[in-house]
Amino acid sequence: MRIGELAERTGISRRLLRYYEEQQLITPGRSFNGYREYQEAHVGRVLQIKGLLDAGLPTRVIGQILPCLDKPRSIYFDDPTPEMVAMLEREHDHLTKRIDCLTRNRDSIADYLETVRGIRAVVESPRRVG
Known part of the structure; x- marks a missing residue:
């Protein structure tokens, strides 16, 4: 899916999605023409990032713990x-x-x-x- 669809499905602006990418919180693929390509898993990841930001965690902390959150309750x-x-x-x-x-x-x-x-x-x- 392209960035516009991800933005619509998550309620997160395109600009903020690009910021998440700059902070290396999400990593979209690229199509042959250079457009960002997101997978279905990015929807959940973006919502997870939003929840962590809403809880008050800064992006630097989210970036450190996000790889550990792939499975529920398995931070290690x-x-x-x-x-x-x-x-x-x-x-x-x-x-x-x-x-x-x-x-x-x-x-x-x-x-x-x-x-x-x-x-x-x-x-x-x-x-x-x-």
Whole structure:
């Protein structure tokens, strides 16, 4: 498939797909005329990259762990360096803090919605005079 179809199927812009290629996160083939050619597997890979970026991981970290994510839950490095372990620990801590913050925000919004819905129900309910 060409870059336009991949962009449409993943919701990722062509420009961002080219950026993923520059960062060596994806590697398309090339057709005889030089056009990028993507395989079906690129759809899942691009969505995986987007999920990792949305989670807050930088592309340099994604580039290091992406080769290990081909199978679910099978992240393994043959010879992790102390620097890589420290970097992954920092990223783990950063994600944990983001998740905590997002959870607090979600819960606050839920509380607010519950209050607003309760007020609206009281205001919209017909009053009975007895």
